[in-house]
Amino acid sequence: MELKNDLYSINNKLIIKATQRINKKTLGIIIKKNKPIRFIRLEQTFVAADLKKALKVSRYKVILQPENINLKVAAIINRTLLPETVFSELKNIKKNMQYTYQHILLTAILSTKISMDNNLKNIYDPVKMARLGIVHDIGKSRIPFKILNKTTPLTIAEHKILQDHPVIGYLLLNYYCGDKHHLYDCAAFEHHERLDGSGYPQKLKKINKYSQVIAVVDVFDALLSKRPYRKNPYTLRCAIDLLLDNVSQGKLNKKIVYILISYARASKPPIKELKVSTKKSVLA
DSSP states (O other): OOOSSOEEOTTSOEEEOTTSOOSHHHHHHHHHHSOSOOEEEGGGSTHHHHHHHHTTOGGGTTTTOSHHHHHHHHHHHHTOEEEHHHHHHHHHHHHHOHHHHHHHHHHHHHHHHHHTOGGGTTTOOHHHHHHHHHHTTGGGGGSOHHHHTOSSOOOHHHHHHHTTHHHHHHHHHHHHHGGGGGGTSHHHHHTTOOTTSOOSSSOOSSOOHHHHHHHHHHHHHHHHSOBTTBSSOOOHHHHHHHHHHHHHTTOSOHHHHHHHHHHTSTTOOOGGGOOOOOSOOOOO
């Protein structure tokens, strides 16, 4: 793999040149470049207040219930340790890419909630899920605004640039987190991979279990949100239909999608009792 442009840190230090091959050797160099690294808790930063607001976003009114679970989710995310420079990245994203910033917060919230679900007992560490959710889209910060904000379909060349963001995020986190990068970077790299090998950037079929959760939530929140290229967000029903289509094609984790569907129902039925209609809704 190679990047199309030189990659710099938030402090304007060169991490890797566009011509450099990304392999174990270059990753090892990147990991050792940034020292010392100061880790701080999320609750000590501006993100904590924004997280509290994100928990009340109207499109998640039914999904983020009951309220007592939200308090536990927020407490876990607030304890998340991240390098100080990652918070500088998030501050930059908040200032310049409000949609992406909101998306990051909501993906972290919903992914952490899912990781705590009784149907997944002892499978996930919610603290690790919170870390991965917060940093999963950090690579978007290096994609040109004219591509992210484009209201017409992307060209093939623009698609290729956009599809670099998982690799960019992975490299940034290797640099910012040093030898602890493995605790933070898998979802940044894998959240657009699919279980049938149809995703990007590497067309992987074997995907980390945490990345599988974030992949589902990442798609779900994108569908429910306003986007420059789409006049209206998907309805909740249409978004669920699309997720189910992806499950039937072997792209997304079925159990995670079903847990999400359960959250979208007011009665919160256990997934073993969940009845899912095969009749597709009309997109709206």
